[in-house]
Amino acid sequence: MSAAGNGTWNSPYTVDQAVSNQNGSTQSVEGYVVGQPTSESSVVTNQFPNDYALALADSPSEANTDQMVYIQIPSSYRSSFGLQSNPGLMGEKIKVTGSLTAYFSHPGVKSTSAFESLEGGETDPTDPPTEPTDPPAYEEYYNTAEGKTGDALKTALHNIIDDHQTLSYDAVWGALRNTDEDPNNPNNVILLYSGRSQSKTTNGGGVNDWNREHVWAKSHGDFGTAQGPGTDLHHLRPTDVTVNSTRGNLDFDNGGNEQSEAPGNYYDSDSWEPRDEVKGDVARMIFYMDVRYEGDSGEVDLEMNNNVNNGSAPYMGKMSVLLEWNEEDPVDEREIRRNNIIYEQYQGNRNPFIDHPEWAEMIW
Template identity: 90%
Template sequence: MKFAHKKVIGIFAIVFLFTIACSQVSPTQMSAAGSGSWSSPYTADQAITNQNGSTKSIEGYVVGQPTSASSVITNDFPNDYALALAATPSEANANQMVYVQIPSDYRSSFGPQSNPGLMGEKIKVTGSLSAYFSHPGVKSTSAFELMEEGGTDPTDPPSEPTDPPAYEDYYNAAEGKTGEVLKTALHNIIDDHHTLSYDAVWGALRKTDEDPNNPNNVILLYSGRSQSKTTNGGGVNDWNREHVWAKSHGDFGTAQGPGTDLHHLRPTDVTVNSTRGNLDFDNGGTEQTEAPGNYYDSDSWEPRDEVKGDVARMIFYMDVRYEGDKGEVDLELNNNVNNGSAPYMGKMSVLLEWNEQDPVDAREIRRNNIIFEQYQGNRNPFIDHPEWVEMIW
């Protein structure tokens, strides 16, 4: 009987200790794990720990928009391409977030730029548990739903989205790749295209860089000035065609190919263009008086903050597009300045910083679409997928 009495006491002790332990666990830790189905979705934590490419439904609170593997912004969202989910609406640690890719069908309803009021709201999404921005993510998403107060009907998942625009399949061959393998895949995707004659570039720039507030003007890259489309030429206050990857870096001139590729040709003030010359890119120097916010010294040029990312993504495009095949020049990024006539452009470490500091904006997206649809038939992948920059370099 003594033995039985001790056994009962031991059981009560275990129950007591378990009760105390449970009382010290946070509500987040106690949240029920799901199976990954629409009626029993994974938590954000489960999605983070099960990055195996399987298709699952997950739920979580919208806590921002990812711009890199470690950076999530909570306001002034640049686009509708991605959002971050977490187990709690106040989560600020990116390591506790899962990054969600938003397809075109859901951007107007769930994109953070179009729907900033979703911050702190709980949503459910279905997609592939795969890295996005080199971070635990949900890609190839096919269903989104706002979780109403009190929950939703688990037997009524949303209908499948309609077919996305044709270019959504443009990067299929690059999916799941990283490093040099990804770079090669992207090169093969964007390689086959045509470019205009150098004279025809004038007319194209009038469309690609049109001022959204004045269709008679273009926006000049470095100065940001809105100027009449017809004032192009060589005069002091005219605008001309700037090769962002300086044409002397590889000595490709203005021949069709890199010399006329619209993805890196932009309208700029003649004098400002002359000051930039063929300088590499880096921070610092003397401010250019006609284009405040731009700085230069003997070996480098720093563009204004509003276009730093634009410049970086144009340079990344040129590196990937021109790889020396088919008799073309092989252009390569490096971490130097003073590259001269060699087919190199720097400074890589600074360009990588600029890509993060100045995220993709609506004007870049519009420009990319126009070049693809009306002129060259190829896209700048780093505007569509800025996360690929760090996956390659």
């Protein structure tokens, strides 16, 4: 049976051969599913965070990540081969076709074009999702980014998300009541840093009110609250007024003193560390802003760097830490829901790094 349409499908590599031949060639690889990679040296074997990746080994009991190859799962195959939706795949033998190239800075198979279960036969990628909460594919939306990496991928994504409508700054209040609604209480919003559920109507400037936090601090590039970056919902979140004031325009990094009103958040003179539950959210918002605002059409050019203390320059750090946070805190249902609402009801564009968090590593 040929599922890939080329001769490599019927003579697959072992995992050991795939690890040893990371040369960018397109090959089929056969191995046992042994978990989901979450970083270069970490593979989880239960409580899978999403359906975006899996690890293969030549032995179903392999525990050494050096003996594994990491597989990137495109959205058309996630409902059938993602481990969050299909934990029963653990220990099964499958065959995958794709490009032998690093994934999570580890020997990998990316740009995958075919998957086959050797236990139960080939799976049709058009099968309906097994979980209604799977991330939407929106593959046509990203067509022009397919197969690209590095600057070419960044440029393609910029062109996809560039043209969109933003609200007035006053209209942002109402939008945040929708995008950040507490799923357990429709009268409340969830505040980004504290995690507190608070009445939608208690917005303003009072000590215990919530206000509009620019996650990419508006002074970093001096874009203020004008339409465009100043009102882009993809990085605006409700936060407690005093917690927002403490964060100010600090760059992002690990460490510091705990913020008393928002336990789990830390800060010092030049950086802010959000609570673990939203570290990835923050990173993916920063990635979006870097890609979306490139200096064309008279807009500011926003760029990440690896510094703190960026002040009013159009830079935001610390890039290496943000990339770590992207891997440590995977995309969750609230982020997916938020991305969909902004796309469908307000701006008509998406945050690509919520749909494809692996693209951050491929660009930076």
